[in-house]
Amino acid sequence: LAKTTQPISMDSYEGQEVNITCSHNNIATNDYITWYQQFPSQGPRFIIQGYKTKVTNEVASLFIPADRKSSTLSLPRVSLSDTAVYYCLVAPNAGNNRKLIWGLGTSLAVNP
Amino acid sequence: GAGVSQTPSNKVTEKGKYVELRCDPISGHTALYWYRQSLGQGPEFLIYFQGTGAADDSGLPNDRFFAVRPEGSVSTLKIQRTERGDSAVYLCASSLNEGRTYEQYFGPGTRLTVT
Numbered sequence: 001l002a003k004t005t006q007p008i009s010m011d012s013y014e015g016q017e018v019n020i021t022c023s024h025n026n027i028a029t030n031d032y033i034t035w036y037q038q039f040p041s042q043g044p045r046f047i048i049q050g051y052k053t054k055v056t057n058e059v060a061s062l063f064i065p066a067d068r069k070s071s072t073l074s075l076p077r078v079s080l081s082d083t084a085v086y087y088c089l090v091a092p093n094a095g096n097n098r099k100l101i102w103g104l105g106t107s108l109a110v111n112p
Numbered sequence: 113g114a115g116v117s118q119t120p121s122n123k124v125t126e127k128g129k130y131v132e133l134r135c136d137p138i139s140g141h142t143a144l145y146w147y148r149q150s151l152g153q154g155p156e157f158l159i160y161f162q163g164t165g166a167a168d169d170s171g172l173p174n175d176r177f178f179a180v181r182p183e184g185s186v187s188t189l190k191i192q193r194t195e196r197g198d199s200a201v202y203l204c205a206s207s208l209n210e211g212r213t214y215e216q217y218f219g220p221g222t223r224l225t226v227t
Contacts, residue, residue: 099160
């Protein structure tokens with residue numbers, strides 16, 4: 001499974017756009033990129049997934065360059081409630097077993 | 113609708129004791145995963161069920177850990193002869209495994225403390 005590298009922590013302010021970049025140099029052809037968010041004392045929550053180019057939903061955008069060796073999660077106009085840990089995961093499209101292998105994540109602190 | 117629920121929310125036990133942790137997945141979700149998470153770390157995969165069978169138990173740390181899902185719905189994670197190193201938050205997740213989605217729905221976790 002491809003290993004991911006992302007910043008340990010980031011700071012931002014309310015109303016700003018936050019971009020968290022994840023490196024996954026060993027990503028395989030069939031791998032998908034997925035991002036999860038976790039608040040303290042809660043289970044992780046799925047945010048977005050993508051394979052290439054750009055994906056957007058009501059919460060975030062995911063940018064994936066052509067070589068797919070990195071990806072960037074973009075959170076528009078963050079608020080205090082976006083303070084959480086954000087995990088980047090690379091998961092193989094290998095049948096039904098969708099087990100997720102997690103790194104340390106990026107701890108995002110949004111300040112007033 | 114109801115999400116994934118886990119009971120108990122907290123469990124304190126003494127070293128050497130046996131514990132059972134329960135997971136109620138979202139109705140109709142055929143896939144069920146157990147993870148555990150230590151403070152400051154990402155979740156660590158333990159076991160994956162597809163229906164009633166354990167399709168991947170490669171993450172179970174040793175033979176003190178065992179999990180069942182007899183009717184393809186509720187699952188129980190069982191830990192024998194608990195050790196202090198087993199202290200962690202045990203997370204359960206369920207999903208439909210349809211298409212190419214990696215969206216798993218997580219419960220709030222059971223915080224296990226072994227004293």
